[in-house]
Amino acid sequence: MKKKMNRQFKSAIGVGLIAMAGGAAAAQPTADELLKQIQALRATVESLQKQVKDQSESLAKTKEALPTGVEYATTTDLDGLKSDLEDYKYSVARDRQYNTALSTRGVTIGGTLTGSYTASTLPSAATSNRPYGTPAENSFNASATLSFAGNLYKDYDEGRNWDYKLGLSLANPKFANGAASTNSPAPGDSVIKLTDVYLQYSLVKSNGGLEDPKLTVTFGQQKIPFGLEAQVSDELKPTVSTAQFLGTSALSQLGKRQIGVVLRGDWNPTVDYGFNYRAPLIEYAIGVVNGNGDNTADDNTRKDWLGRVAFTLPVDYNSPFRELKFGASYYSGWKVLTNTANNVVADAAHSSRKGIDIYYNHNPIGVTYERADGVDDALLVPAAANYRGTQPIKSSGQVLTVFYNFGDIAQWSKNLNQVGKYDDFWPTTSQVYYRFDRWDPNVYAAKDEIFKGTVGYNYFFAQTTKLQLGFTRTTYPNGSGKTSASDLTALFQYGF
Numbered sequence: 125m126k127k128k129m130n131r132q133f134k135s136a137i138g139v140g141l142i143a144m145a146g147g148a149a150a151a152q153p154t155a156d157e158l159l160k161q162i163q164a165l166r167a168t169v170e171s172l173q174k175q176v177k178d179q180s181e182s183l184a185k186t187k188e189a190l191p192t193g194v195e196y197a198t199t200t201d202l203d204g205l206k207s208d209l210e211d212y213k214y215s216v217a218r219d220r221q222y223n224t225a226l227s228t229r230g231v232t233i234g235g236t237l238t239g240s241y242t243a244s245t246l247p248s249a250a251t252s253n254r255p256y257g258t259p260a261e262n263s264f265n266a267s268a269t270l271s272f273a274g275n276l277y278k279d280y281d282e283g284r285n286w287d288y289k290l291g292l293s294l295a296n297p298k299f300a301n302g303a304a305s306t307n308s309p310a311p312g313d314s315v316i317k318l319t320d321v322y323l324q325y326s327l328v329k330s331n332g333g334l335e336d337p338k339l340t341v342t343f344g345q346q347k348i349p350f351g352l353e354a355q356v357s358d359e360l361k362p363t364v365s366t367a368q369f370l371g372t373s374a375l376s377q378l379g380k381r382q383i384g385v386v387l388r389g390d391w392n393p394t395v396d397y398g399f400n401y402r403a404p405l406i407e408y409a410i411g412v413v414n415g416n417g418d419n420t421a422d423d424n425t426r427k428d429w430l431g432r433v434a435f436t437l438p439v440d441y442n443s444p445f446r447e448l449k450f451g452a453s454y455y456s457g458w459k460v461l462t463n464t465a466n467n468v469v470a471d472a473a474h475s476s477r478k479g480i481d482i483y484y485n486h487n488p489i490g491v492t493y494e495r496a497d498g499v500d501d502a503l504l505v506p507a508a509a510n511y512r513g514t515q516p517i518k519s520s521g522q523v524l525t526v527f528y529n530f531g532d533i534a535q536w537s538k539n540l541n542q543v544g545k546y547d548d549f550w551p552t553t554s555q556v557y558y559r560f561d562r563w564d565p566n567v568y569a570a571k572d573e574i575f576k577g578t579v580g581y582n583y584f585f586a587q588t589t590k591l592q593l594g595f596t597r598t599t600y601p602n603g604s605g606k607t608s609a610s611d612l613t614a615l616f617q618y619g620f
Contacts, residue, residue: 227274233272234270234273235271237267237618238267239266240264240614241262241264243262244261244610244612245610246607268293268295269293269319271319273288274287274288275287282329282330283326284325285330286325287326290321292316295315318419320344321344322346323344324340328389334395334397335395337391340389342387342388343384344383345382345418346382349409349411349453350378351432351451352481352492353370354370362525362527362557363559363592364592364593365578365596365613366379367521367561368523368561368576369498369520374498374563378455378477380417383420384428385413386411389409390408391404391405394438396440403438403447406436407434410432412429423460424459426457426472428455429457430454431454433452434450434452434481436448444486445486447483447485447486449483451482453481454477454479456477457474459474473500473501473514474501475498475500476499478497479496480495481493482494488528489526490527492525495522495523497518497519498520499518518568519563519564520567521563521564522562523562525558525560526557526558527556528555553583554583555584558579559577560576560577562574571600574598574599574600575600576599581594592615593614594611595610596613598611
């Protein structure tokens with residue numbers, strides 16, 4: 125830098141002398157003119173000398189501040205860095221174009237894969253591929269779910285977002301009957317079917333703190349807010365056995381997804397940021413649906429109405445009554461009844477369901493109880509072919525499940541799975557449980573109650589991976605003439 129300034133100084137003197145010489149050749153200046161030129165030249169020289177001195181001092185200070193042995197970047201080094209950056213930009217763009225699944229909006233892909241083995245002493249005639257009455261049946265089963273969830277519109281100011289979800293399910297096809305060996309699906313069944321298909325909009329601010337209330341409206345095909353187990357997604361079922369009142373031949377509207385509109389919200393939550401804990405004092409839901417189940421068109425002009433409210437004790441996280449919740453649900457709808465023998469149709473048959481539930485989850489103990497009662501109109505079929513009379517059939521079911529946890533609950537608890545550790549953290553979590561399930565398909569008929577008792581063990585490898593073992597004993601204690609049965613099920617499920 126100093127050599128450069130010396131060159132500038134010498135160049136300035138040279139330019140000044142040349143200018144003076146040129147001027148002298150043209151005309152002889154006077155003494156005063158020469159004196160002025162010399163003074164101007166002197167001022168220029170002094171200014172250049174000052175710049176050289178200032179820059180030299182600045183360079184010296186910079187060198188003193190630099191660590192010993194530091195290397196200076198050259199123009200070649202900078203050009204090489206630019207070249208590397210261009211190569212990196214090209215590599216990233218190429219990988220995104222050829223090796224990344226792209227979508228118009230952000231999307232989250234998830235799903236579960238489930239493999240199970242069941243040994244039963246008395247196979248069901250409706251689901252077995254062997255003749256009914258054989259001594260026992262052992263079978264392997266596999267199923268899978270796939271979901272796409274994302275955001276259609278993101279409100280950065282208040283979080284009033286538009287979200288969506290699309291779900292698919294793959295399961296073994298049902299058998300047409302148990303009288304012959306066949307692997308053909310029954311008429312109307314589909315091996316791959318849509319599960320969740322809905323849009324959801326947040327009606328209130330959702331990007332605030334945990335203490336803010338929530339309110340969403342969901343339109344499309346979805347699980348309905350009734351009780352506890354009917355709302356649990358397939359991959360999160362707590363036991364290998366499902367509550368009998370959710371079966372296809374029981375209170376069927378509750379165990380199926382429905383197409384309609386559901387409003388869900390909560391109010392006045394108890395919050396503990398230290399444990400990422402949030403428990404609303406009141407949770408509520410109200411909806412209107414077709415009532416015909418998933419992937420099924422409506423067959424009447426009436427709609428089914430449903431509602432639910434749940435109350436959670438407003439206690440802090442360390443209270444022994446934490447997560448003690450009481451809920452009540454109601455469902456009312458209509459259906460079309462047809463007697464194929466005489467083509468009698470009743471298009472105003474009514475169905476109603478009432479439910480209560482209790483939920484308590486305080487590690488290491490968990491208890492859930494649920495009861496559901498239903499009243500359904502059924503056709504009376506006397507000799508008169510045009511008779512459209514109906515009679516009410518009342519049914520009732522209740523389920524009690526008791527859990528005991530071992531290990532770290534933070535792996536799979538929805539409130540605690542973000543507390544300072546990954547879900548694969550050792551030690552893993554496990555549970556033992558007992559479930560008592562009673563179902564009475566017709567309260568007015570005698571000796572038709574079905575009792576199921578299940579003892580099981582759940583082992584959670586991670587938040588999305590678990591092994592479930594369960595032994596279920598089915599009995600008919602009131603002497604219906606049916607044979608008791610035992611089932612042993614092993615289920616391994618892993619998610620992504």
